[in-house]
Every structure is written in C-alpha cells, then in structure tokens.
Amino acid sequence: MSVLVTGGAGYIGSHTCVELLEAGYDIIVIDHFQQSNIQSLNHVKQLTNKEFKIYHIDLINKDHLETVFLENSIDAVIHFASLKSVGESVHFPLKYYQNNIVGTLNLIALMQQYHVKKLVFSSSATVYGNTQEVPIKENAVLQTINPYGRTKLIIEEMLRDIYTSDNSWSITILRYFNPIGAHESGLIGEHTDGIPNNLMPYITQVAIGKRKELRIFGSDYPTKDGTGIRDYLHVMDLANGHVKSLNKMKDSKGLFTYNLGTGKGYSVLEIIQVFEKATGVNIPYRIVERRHGDSAVCYADPSKALKDLEWAAKRDIFDMCVDAWRWEKNLNASKV
Ligand SMILES: NC(=O)c1ccc[n+]([C@@H]2O[C@H](COP(=O)([O-])OP(=O)(O)OC[C@H]3O[C@@H](n4cnc5c(N)ncnc54)[C@H](O)[C@@H]3O)[C@@H](O)[C@H]2O)c1
Secondary structure, eight states: OEEEEETTTSHHHHHHHHHHHHTTOEEEEEEOOSSSOHHHHHHHHHHHTOOOEEEEOOTTOHHHHHHHHHHSOOSEEEEOOOOOOHHHHHHOHHHHIIIIIIHHHHHHHHHHHTTOOEEEEEEEGGGGTTOOOSSBOTTSOOOOOSHHHHHHHHHHHHHHHHHHHOTTOEEEEEEEOEEEOOOTTSSSOOOOOSSOSSHHHHHHHHHHTSSSOEEEEOSOSSSSSSSOEEOEEEHHHHHHHHHHHHHHHTTOOEEEEEEESOSOOEEHHHHHHHHHHHHOOOOOEEEEOOOTTOOSEEOBOOHHHHHHHOOOOOOOHHHHHHHHHHHHHHHHHHHO
16 A cells, blocks of 8 residues: 655654554655655665655646656555644744645645545644543644644545545544653654643753753643643554554545544653653753643553544653653764
C-alpha cells in the first residue's frame, strides 16, 4: 500500500514515516521544508534502510500538488502539513487559515479527483477547548478558542461533510494530546525555533544551557501541586497510532475519530522531577503568570482507540524524558 505523507519532514511526520516503512508501507513525502529540513528525511532513510520519493512542494500550490497525483499511484494519505503555533495564530490568523485550510482543500479536492479516498488527518486535543470534564472522550463538546484550533475544527467539519456526501471515503481523524520525546536513535526529533511553546523542548533547552530557566505559567491551578496537568505521549507511540489507523482502513469505510493520548495526566512539576531523575540534570524554574487560554487539567480517554484500533501508548514518562534529552544533546552536538 502506497501512502502519501504531507508534512512528512516535520516532528510527528518523520517519526510516522519510520513506523510506516517498518510496517511495510511504501511512502511518498511532500513538504515545503519551511518548518523542517531534508535532514530528518535522510535520517528516516538511514534508520529504515529504505528509499522513498520526496516532493519539495507547498500544498497551497494546487498545480504542483497535482503532479504528485499524476506521477504516483496513491492508496491513502496521512495529512500532517500544518502551521501549529497557537500564539502565532492569534497574531496572524489569515496565515493560518490560508496554509491550513486552503492547503487541505487543495489536497482533498485532488484526492477526490484521483479517487484516493483514504485519509488520516492530524487533529488535536485543542478542539476540546477548555473543557472541565476529564478524561476527555471523543464525544465531548467541541469549542476551540484560537485560530489554530479553529483551523483544525473547520477541517474536521469539512471532512464530516465530505463523508456525508460520499460514503465511499474512509477517514480517520486523530486528536493528539501532547506528543513529546524522540526516536530512540536520537537521529530525529522536534525542531524548535525561538522560545518553545511546549514544555518538553523548553525543559531540554534549559538542560542544555540554551535558556537560563524554565518559566512555569501559573502555580495556582486547582491541581495537586498548582501547576497545569497534561497528557504527554511518546511521539513513537503516536506514530504507531497512524499505522494502526491505516491497518484498520485497509478494508473499511467510514469516518472515525480517536483520541491518541495515554489517559494519564502529569503536572509541570512532576515532569521536571521525572526529567531530573531520568537525566541527572537540574532544571531551574520560575513561576510566572498563568497563560491566557490554558486549562488546569487535560487528559484523554483513549479507550476508543484501544477498542477499535488495538492501539495503546507503551512508553512511559521516563522513556519520553530520556529520549527527548538524547535528541537535544545530539542536536546540539551536530551544530558545533
Ligand atoms: N506537535 C504537537 O504538539 C501537535 C499536537 C496536536 C496536533 N498536531 C498536529 O500534527 C501535525 C504535525 O505536527 P508536527 O508537530 O509534526 O509539526 P511540524 O511543524 O514539525 O511539521 C509540520 C510539517 O508540515 C510542513 N508544512 C506545513 N505547511 C505546509 C504546506 N502548506 N505545504 C507543505 N508542507 C507544509 C512543515 O514544513 C513541517 O515539516 C500538524 O497538523 C499539527 O497541527 C501537533
């Protein structure tokens, strides 16, 4: 089976490429490399000892995108390509609507035209907004509070409409919780420009000495230690969720939505403690004001993915810290 992977050079995309190739899928990758570089795909080839085609294309350019459909026989698409910074999306909403929505529209129109009707879409727990009810089930109320989240929700709605109009499609919407960590080789991982938005790259940058201290946004949440609680999952487990989804879609049609998370929540202070234990590196931190829009507690009910896809996260928080740290050290060493 031949799978087109959009955004395959990115953080989750590159790890998923490894899992797909190891599971015996053929892949074709599209990326515009604005948030990633070719090196991650070279490392995917090195890790798997397999070759695949890479297209340096922006999804916004429909003519360029069409060449991929003309030149290849594609059975399914995994669509990662997206801008993903919540903060940036608040300041530049049109950039987000243009890239995420128009890019997806182009992709789906071509899929329809070329009769490629199997799609796995990268959605996010951000579509649940600030829900108070945890663990979060897939049927929770959807209510996003920023432009990035709205692009995810709009695309989800679009996919539901497409399936309603033509039920020969097979669509899987995966709502990721908080992916962290890296491939255990340390060859691929998350690239972060500037001050990281997410906790783990921030911690590893403090650990390596790029930043003086970690800022913790709020210590007065109604949680056991006052800091926010999230559902962190290892990026390789998340990658495996895509393989499990494709396996199921081989012979089934329908539109399915799954939470991919561990079902366990960890506070910021707990993550720091585990990281320090796993790596032996001390993480200085400072408590600052809460960040607007952050909820106190957010973790998944992943039981639907277990039941339907036979998927469950295997790696624990200790593994996630060890692998994230190995990646940061390698990244730093390769820049010297
Ligand atoms: N990382 C997370 O915490 C997280 C959480 C929930 C959902 N997601 C979603 O998962 C997907 C992958 O996230 P990631 O962390 O790997 O992000 P990433 O930025 O590392 O990867 C995205 C890739 O898509 C490419 N891309 C973006 N727009 C493109 C376009 N128009 N044409 C071609 N390529 C384009 C980028 O160059 C990059 O390589 C995204 O859809 C993101 O919204 C991520």
